[in-house]
Amino acid sequence: MTYLLGYTGRSTLNLLYAAATVCVLMVDTVNWTFIQPLRGRGIRMRSAVEHFVEFGVRSMPIVGLICFLIGVIMALNAAGTLATWGATRYIANLVGVSSLRELAPLMTAILITGRSGSAITAEIGTMKVAEEIDALNVMGLNPTKFLVVPKFLAMLCAVPCATVLSMLIMIFGGYCVSVYYVGVDSGIYIDQTLEALEMKDFVTGMVKSVFFAVVICWVGVFRGFQVEGGAEGVGRQTTSSVVTSIMFIIFVDLVWTVLFY
Amino acid sequence: MTQAATAQPEPPKADDYIIQVRDLVVKYGERTVLDGINLDVKRGEVFVILGGSGCGKSTLLRNLVGLMRPHSGTILIDGKDFTAMNDEERIEIRRRLGMCFQGSALFNSMTIGDNVALPLREHTRLEASTIDIMTKIKLELVGLGGFDEYMPSQLSGGMKKRAGLARAMAMDPDIIFYDEPSAGLDPIVAAGLDSLIRKMQHTFNLTSVVVTHEMESVKLIADRVVMLLKGRVVGLGTLDELRQNDHPFVQQFFAREPDDESTGNANYLESLTA
Ligand SMILES: Nc1ncnc2c1ncn2[C@@H]1O[C@H](COP(=O)(O)OP(=O)(O)O)[C@@H](O)[C@H]1O
Ligand SMILES: [Mg+2]
Numbered sequence: 139m140t141y142l143l144g145y146t147g148r149s150t151l152n153l154l155y156a157a158a159t160v161c162v163l164m165v166d167t168v169n170w171t172f173i174q175p176l177r178g179r180g181i182r183m184r185s186a187v188e189h190f191v192e193f194g195v196r197s198m199p200i201v202g203l204i205c206f207l208i209g210v211i212m213a214l215n216a217a218g219t220l221a222t223w224g225a226t227r228y229i230a231n232l233v234g235v236s237s238l239r240e241l242a243p244l245m246t247a248i249l250i251t252g253r254s255g256s257a258i259t260a261e262i263g264t265m266k267v268a269e270e271i272d273a274l275n276v277m278g279l280n281p282t283k284f285l286v287v288p289k290f291l292a293m294l295c296a297v298p299c300a301t302v303l304s305m306l307i308m309i310f311g312g313y314c315v316s317v318y319y320v321g322v323d324s325g326i327y328i329d330q331t332l333e334a335l336e337m338k339d340f341v342t343g344m345v346k347s348v349f350f351a352v353v354i355c356w357v358g359v360f361r362g363f364q365v366e367g368g369a370e371g372v373g374r375q376t377t378s379s380v381v382t383s384i385m386f387i388i389f390v391d392l393v394w395t396v397l398f399y
Numbered sequence: 400m401t402q403a404a405t406a407q408p409e410p411p412k413a414d415d416y417i418i419q420v421r422d423l424v425v426k427y428g429e430r431t432v433l434d435g436i437n438l439d440v441k442r443g444e445v446f447v448i449l450g451g452s453g454c455g456k457s458t459l460l461r462n463l464v465g466l467m468r469p470h471s472g473t474i475l476i477d478g479k480d481f482t483a484m485n486d487e488e489r490i491e492i493r494r495r496l497g498m499c500f501q502g503s504a505l506f507n508s509m510t511i512g513d514n515v516a517l518p519l520r521e522h523t524r525l526e527a528s529t530i531d532i533m534t535k536i537k538l539e540l541v542g543l544g545g546f547d548e549y550m551p552s553q554l555s556g557g558m559k560k561r562a563g564l565a566r567a568m569a570m571d572p573d574i575i576f577y578d579e580p581s582a583g584l585d586p587i588v589a590a591g592l593d594s595l596i597r598k599m600q601h602t603f604n605l606t607s608v609v610v611t612h613e614m615e616s617v618k619l620i621a622d623r624v625v626m627l628l629k630g631r632v633v634g635l636g637t638l639d640e641l642r643q644n645d646h647p648f649v650q651q652f653f654a655r656e657p658d659d660e661s662t663g664n665a666n667y668l669e670s671l672t673a
Contacts (some may be wrong), residue, residue: 269504276464276498277518277570278490 143342160360163282167290167356170283185288193254193289194296198303202251205304208241209233209311217320226320230330233312238339242304247350250297251383255358258289259379262362263372271363290355297351298344305343342398349390357383408447415658416475417574417606418463423457423472425630432458434630436472440574445607445620447598450627456610457501459627460576463608465496476574497567499663501578505551511538511562512547518569521605537565539562541595557588564595574606575599581616593619614655627650 175181216229262285265271274281309331316322362378365371418440425433432455440446448456461467463474465481474481476492485494505514516534519525525533538544541561551559560580567575580596581589591617600607611617617624617638624641626634626649632643641649 168480264507268502268507269500270506272461272466273468273498273500273504273506273566276493276496277566278493279521280517 152260156360160356163286163356163363165358166282167286167359170287171290174283177350178257180384181291182284182288186291189289189292190296192257193250193292194300197250197253197296197300200253201246201300201304202307202386204249205237205242205245205307206311209237209308209313210315212236212241212308213300213312213315213320219332221320226316226322229312229316229322230327231334234309234331235309235339237305237312238335238343238374240306240343240391240395243301243343243347243350244387246301246304247297247347247354247387248384250293251302251354251358251380251387252294254296255354255383256376258355258358258378259362259365259376260372262359263365264376266363266365267368269371286355286359289359290352293351293355294348297354298347301343302349305340338398344396346391346394349394351387353390354383357386372393411558412667415442416440417477418608419473419475419478421473421475423459423462423474424470425455425462425467426470426612431470432630433462433469436627436630436632437633438625438635440606440608441623443600443604443606444622445596445609447593447617447621447624448608449612449614449617449624451612451652454627455630456612456627460498460578460608460610464576465493466497494570495573496656497570497572497575499560499563499575499577499580501582503556503563505559505562505566507551509551510547511543511549511551511554511565513545514551514562515566515569518566522570533569537568538562540568540599541565542591548607553564555588557584557592560584560592561595564599568599571603572605574608577607577609577611579610579612580612581611586615589613589616590619596620614652 171181211227212233216232217226220226220228220232262271267283271281274284313324313327313331316327317324358379361375361382365375416439418436418438420436423433423436424431436459448459450456450555458467462469469482472482476496479492481489481492505511506517510516512531512534515537516530519533523530534547535544539546541563541564543558543561546554546558546562551562554562564575564577564580578597580592584592596607596609597620599605607620609616609620620640623635623637625632625644626641626644628648633646634641634649636644642653644650
């Protein structure tokens with residue numbers, strides 16, 4: 139019993155401590171991203187661009203492929219049911235709305251987490267283990283400014299950009315199935331899609347993707363700074379970074395979906 | 400090289416001490432790692448911190464450069480209390496400090512040249528071409544001329560340490576800290592680093608604080624030595640003074656004797672949990 143209480147107490151304390159650390163990290167990042175540059179302290183733009191290419195551009199092949207396939211799968215699933223009603227043209231509505239609102243932002247975020255969230259944790263964790271973070275501090279260089287801000291900015295641009303492309307690709311996947319497999323007329327599919335979609339759907343998806351970007355970056359960075367010990371510490375935190383990040387992404391998704399409806 | 404032992408410096412005035420540590424206590428959580436350290440480092444000397452593995456040498460160094468805040472006690476650098484400063488003031492002081500890390504801590508994603516140029520690029524408004532020249536000079540200084548396009552992973556251990564030294568020297572610091580500069584290197588490379596430490600101290604009148612557990616390098620480089628055991632100072636002075644010290648641990652260290660077999664294990668375990 140005392141063991142259980144002790145365990146609960148310790149876990150709670152750890153959780154509170156982690157929450158406090160994350161808050162400090164958030165304030166620090168926002169400070170160095172948006173406030174300090176106004177005071178004439180620059181941002182490492184080159185590093186941010188490099189990270190954007192890494193997070194956004196280089197992830198596009200895999201994100202594109204997966205999103206295309208999800209579009210195909212959705213359309214195939216829908217086709218079976220809708221065909222019995224002779225309503226195959228409504229595949230367009232289903233694919234369009236679910237990609238924009240939900241699936242494109244979510245899939246993109248999850249894929250970028252697996253690809254780049256883990257890489258962020260591994261990079262920062264390795265630097266911590268190799269005393270490189272300490273070296274930055276001794277040189278009077280702020281690790282947040284130096285390491286976190288470029289990644290934060292890059293993520294903030296990369297995830298929404300990738301999401302827009304994913305939306306288009308997913309719809310294209312649905313289009314391919316409907317037109318070439320089910321036999322819906324190409325013009326009808328496009329008309330149906332345009333009719334079904336509202337600006338609100340797009341905005342919902344984009345807002346979500348921005349929040350996902352923040353989650354991916356902060357979880358990755360936070361886990362990276364948590365690394366203790368050697369290489370196995372990096373491995374452990376990298377795994378847990380991906381898990382935590384996906385968990386928070388789903389959670390944020392839920393909150394936004396509830397708020398929008 | 401024996402100048403350390405033969406030089407007879409007159410007693411320095413109080414302001415000749417560039418670092419003064421008073422009653423420093425450092426804890427990791429509940430565990431006390433440094434317990435009431437007192438020491439002074441004179442301007443321009445090579446000061447060695449000597450002690451067995453795990454006795455808190457690196458921890459002491461991390462406190463001296465302000466990477467950790469001590470539990471209690473003060474660290475005066477040039478008479479100013481480092482522990483009581485705010486972050487801005489610390490950054491100012493830190494620009495006058497350089498540190499060579501145990502594993503060199505070069506940034507692996509940058510070339511050696513960029514590593515050395517980084518502090519200059521971030522802290523000064525010098526022209527790129529000027530920074531380029533300064534970088535080349537620093538690399539030349541540590542015997543790595545022409546290596547500026549190499550990545551850290553392409554260098555050997557000893558070269559990495561030299562590159563780390565070049566980076567620490569980039570901002571022309573007053574004090575330079577070395578954490579185990581010769582650990583993990585073969586004796587010849589290690590001796591090369593030792594003489595480099597001496598050369599730096601000599602050429603730039605640098606104050607050097609060197610952490611080590613190797614008696615051989617101490618004999619080569621040290622002006623004065625502090626000996627730590629389980630977070631306490633057991634001896635302080637020149638090497639000759641230390642030899643006269645009759646603390647059993649100091650004698651044991653000089654004689655390179657192992658711990659008594661019967662107590663060896665207990666001591667080892669104690670050193671882990673002390
Ligand atoms: N981050 C840390 N958390 C907890 N204990 C630590 C940490 N770093 C070092 N220690 C402990 O402090 C003691 C002194 O460590 P350190 O200063 O690295 O020793 P040295 O450099 O003399 O080998 C060791 O017993 C080590 O286990
Ligand atoms: Mg050490």
